[in-house]
Amino acid sequence: MIKMEQKLIETAAAYDILISAEQAQAFQTYMELLLEWNEKINLTAITEPEQVVEKHFLDSLLLIKAVEIPEGARLIDVGTGAGFPGIPLLLYRPDIRLTLLDSLQKRLNFLKEVCDRLGLSAQLIHARAEEGSRQPKLRDGFDLACARAVAPLPVLCEYCLPFVKKGGAFVAMKGPGASEELAASQKAISFLGAKAESSQQFMLPDGSARSILVCRKIASTSDKYPRHGSKIAKSPL
Structure with a gap:
């Protein structure tokens, strides 16, 4: 396996994201596990190490450039995949x-091994998003x-x-054209107790x-939401 630690450190530094040698080594192990497991289950279409660094690792880390994450924040990655x-x-x-949170147990099995190998502490939940947010321990938490994800913003x-609890935020990571998508989603965002806060391009x-x-939560979401997944897909807010 090609060693990509220095590549990650240099690539992230260009975006003012400072990665230590120890962190880079952990990312390398993560990549090795990802590509190893990807031969057994479909985790990613990106299999070139350099692209994993740029299109998975750097892409994920850009979130910290777009929103402040408070110390000790509770964060849920919805439909986390790999x-x-x-x-x-x-x-x-x-x-x-x-x-x-993910709907496929095979992916969570992979993530458990990643966490075990890297000594990470994370809660793994097997559920569809619309089921998970109905659980009292997760809703508003x-x-x-x-x-x-590639789903439309509404x-x-x-x-x-x-x-998301009141005062917290939902962060959607999208491709190009997201500002127009945000403008078309104002009704949905308002119905769900939030307001559009920012849109940053990288x-x-x-x-x-x-x-x-970034959508900031300013009020509790009505108990009517989320609806069943098929209804959400068929008639978005």
């Missing part, structure tokens, strides 16, 4: 109290919810904002555009 952005954020900020908001080293949208 652990992005949650695991990179925890490696960078070990004070975060991280919850990783987080300072931050984040999602790095759909993501309905999945994620019920997890460029990855290969020229790929990234947008990070």
Whole structure:
């Protein structure tokens, strides 16, 4: 396996994100596990080590440039998949109290091995997002919810904002064109007890555009939400 520690340190430094040698070594182990497990279950289409560094690790860490994460914050990564952005954020900020939620147990098995190998403490929850946010221990329980997903923003908001406590934020990690998507989602954001706070654009080293949208929770989300997943998909807010 190609060693990418120095590549990560240098790439992150270009974005004013300082990675220690120890952290870089942990990221290397994470990458090795990701590519090893990816041969057994579908975790990522990105398998070139340099692209893993840029399109998974750096991409995840850009979240810290877009929103302030309080010390000891409770953060839930909704539909975490192979652990992005949650695991990179925890490696960078070990004070975060991280919850990783995913609907596929195989992915959570992978994430358990990652946490065990790297000595990370994270809560792993096997549930669909709309089921998880109905659980009393999770609803209104987080300072931050984040999602790095391709679903339209109104759909993501309905999945994620019920997890966020008043004063917290939902952070959506999107590609290009997200500002227009944010403008078209004002009704959904308002219905769910939040307001659009910011939209920041970044460029990855290969020229790929990234947008990070922050929605601040200003009131409790109505018990009507989230609806069943099929209803959310069929008729977004």
